[in-house]
Structure formats: structure tokens, C-alpha cells
Amino acid sequence: MSQGWDPGGGQGYPPQGGYPQQGGYPQQGGYAPPPGQGYGPPPGPGQGAPPGGAWPGGGAPNPPGRGGANGGFGRFMGGIVVGGVISGVLSMIPLLNLLNCCFCLLNIGGVLGGMAMHLGRAPDDKMSMGEAAGFGAAAGAIGGVVMSVGGVVMNFALGALLADLYRSISPQLAAQFGASAAAGIFAIPVYAVLFAGFGALAGVLGISVFWKSRQAGAS
Amino acid sequence: MRSAAWLRALVFVAGALPLLAHLAPSTAALLSQVFSTVCHQRPERTIQLLGADMVVCSRCAGLYAGAMLGALWPMPRALFARLRPALLAVTALAVVDVALQDLHVLPVGHARRLFTGLLLGLTPAAAMSRALLDEARSARAEIA
Numbered sequence A: 001m002s003q004g005w006d007p008g009g010g011q012g013y014p015p016q017g018g019y020p021q022q023g024g025y026p027q028q029g030g031y032a033p034p035p036g037q038g039y040g041p042p043p044g045p046g047q048g049a050p051p052g053g054a055w056p057g058g059g060a061p062n063p064p065g066r067g068g069a070n071g072g073f074g075r076f077m078g079g080i081v082v083g084g085v086i087s088g089v090l091s092m093i094p095l096l097n098l099l100n101c102c103f104c105l106l107n108i109g110g111v112l113g114g115m116a117m118h119l120g121r122a123p124d125d126k127m128s129m130g131e132a133a134g135f136g137a138a139a140g141a142i143g144g145v146v147m148s149v150g151g152v153v154m155n156f157a158l159g160a161l162l163a164d165l166y167r168s169i170s171p172q173l174a175a176q177f178g179a180s181a182a183a184g185i186f187a188i189p190v191y192a193v194l195f196a197g198f199g200a201l202a203g204v205l206g207i208s209v210f211w212k213s214r215q216a217g218a219s
Numbered sequence B: 001m002r003s004a005a006w007l008r009a010l011v012f013v014a015g016a017l018p019l020l021a022h023l024a025p026s027t028a029a030l031l032s033q034v035f036s037t038v039c040h041q042r043p044e045r046t047i048q049l050l051g052a053d054m055v056v057c058s059r060c061a062g063l064y065a066g067a068m069l070g071a072l073w074p075m076p077r078a079l080f081a082r083l084r085p086a087l088l089a090v091t092a093l094a095v096v097d098v099a100l101q102d103l104h105v106l107p108v109g110h111a112r113r114l115f116t117g118l119l120l121g122l123t124p125a126a127a128m129s130r131a132l133l134d135e136a137r138s139a140r141a142e143i144a
Helices: A073-092 A096-101 A105-121 A129-169 A171-210 B002-023 B025-035 B058-072 B083-102 B110-143
Strands: none
Touching (some): A073 A129, A129 B002, A129 B110, B002 B110
16 A cells, blocks of 8 residues: 555456456356455556556546546545544644634644645545545545534533532533533534535645645646 | 535535524524634624624634635636645735734734635635636536
């Protein structure tokens, strides 16, 4: 995984002749892959990249945004999840989460981190600006959900620990704390939309400022 | 092509969220709690809208309004061709304004805060709209 390009989110790359249904293998009696090999990547360096790491014709085998086994949005899934988790977990940390007051910096950082991971793992892959925005939106939405769900869990866990203390001080305070924790559940979709929106803008920012050379169609 | 519309709608809705507190006051408490994690909400830096304090400060209000407008208005191609310097310029403008204000060189000015925030939200959102429109157009042309 460290070298070459990960086709189709780890689905493997078909042999040069194509899949059996496409006429690459004899049809009579059906074709079974050799034992223990399946339709995995051909042997050699990287995950299916030809020797030397370059694809004939240059660039990625499938242009971005064109779908297919290798060019679909699914190839970003690893980066999206990592970016979202980084964004969500950092935004849950007390004091550090104050950085979100500066243009949602932790969310933007999480999205950029996910993009950096994807582009680092797939050195031949390029990303259109629309794909970058979609990447950011998906990572941001995951980040928002992770942060808000984590907050709710922490609130309820803390609430259970502090329930007796609150009740001994003031029953109203305990009720207020409970209401605040419950409101956190309703906030989950709001956080998801908010972080997704900012994430989309972070994706645009990332591909046009930090990884301009990796932008599909950029000169 | 449909995903382009969804993305623009998503950015528009995210930008419109602070306004929702004024349009549907029953959501104000929830939205205020949500935005407290992404904005300091200091009263002296917050403007009033329809007789109530906004749930975000004036710079964030500009940022959200800019994102909302940018989702509707694709950036002109001439400016889109210079997106990188444009993004760096609007970011630098906002950072300089934050620094001058917090170093007490300039007083807190809502108009300035709104304007720098607006540019910061508008630029990436309008660029995204332009890119999504152009990509959808070229995809349609390829199909045809």
C-alpha cells in the first residue's frame, strides 16, 4: 500500500485481458481463477502499477470523476474516514477545540489531513475540484458526527458520575444538565451539516492551494 | 451532476444555519449551543438581527453569509483562473484584521469584520460553485 496506486479502494485490478466476462479468458465451462490468487493485482511493484510506476499514456489509469473500477469516488473512502475521525476527535478535546473558533480550523485540518493521506498513498491519482469538495464534505460530515456523538457520550458518562453531586447541590441544576445533554442528540445533524459545509470549502482550499499540481485538469 | 447541486445546497444550508435562529426562534437555544463550539460569541463582537443577538460573531456572520452567497453565485472565470492568489489574499486580509484588532491598533468594527469574513466565505464557496458547474458542463458535453 505504501507504493503505487490503490485501485478502486482495494478491489484489485483486473488482469490485462480484462475480466472473463469481457472476453479476456476462455468462456467454456466458466473460468475459475488460479487457486489462491483470485482476481487480485498482478505481481510486481505497488498495487497494480506497471513496472516503473508509470501508467501508459501518463497519469492515472482512469481519469478522476469518470467512475469505473478505479476512478470512482469510492477510492477516497480511506482518506475521508481518516480525515473525518481526525477532525471529530480533535474537536472533542477540551481547550484544543477552541481552535474551531478560528474558521473551523480543526475541521479544515482534519479534511486536509485526510486529503494528504490519500494523495500520499496514491501518487498518480489526481482530484478534480468537485471531487475535492465532495471529499471535504464527506470527511466534514463524519467529523461532525464523531464530535457530536462523542460529546453526547461524554456528557451522559459525566452526568452519570456527577448525578448525585448535582442533585445534592440543586435538583434544578441536575435537570438543566440532563436537558443540555439531551439537546446534544438533536445537535448531531446540525453539526454534521455545519462541518460538511466547511469541509467542502476546505477541500476546495486544499486542492487549489496546497495540492495544485494534483488537481485534475490543472496545468 | 446531481452531486454538484447537492454540494452547493449543502454549503448554502450550512451558511444559512445562523439565520435559522432568527427565522425559527424555537431553534435559537440549540443553535446557540452548537455554534458555541465554533465561535466565541462575545457580545461586543456580535451584531443584532431582527432584534436579537446573532448566534455567531460578526466575522463569522460574514463568513456564513459569504458561503451562502458563494453557493448561489459561481465565481467569474477570470477570477477563478487566479484562485490561489485570491484565496491567499482574502485569508491574509482577515488575519491582518484579526491581528490589528486584537493588538488594539483598530477598534472592533462590525463592518470591517463582516466584510473580511464575507470575502473569506465567499471566495472558496464561489470557486466551488464555478468548478462544479464547469465539471458538470464538460461531463454533459462528453455524453452528448
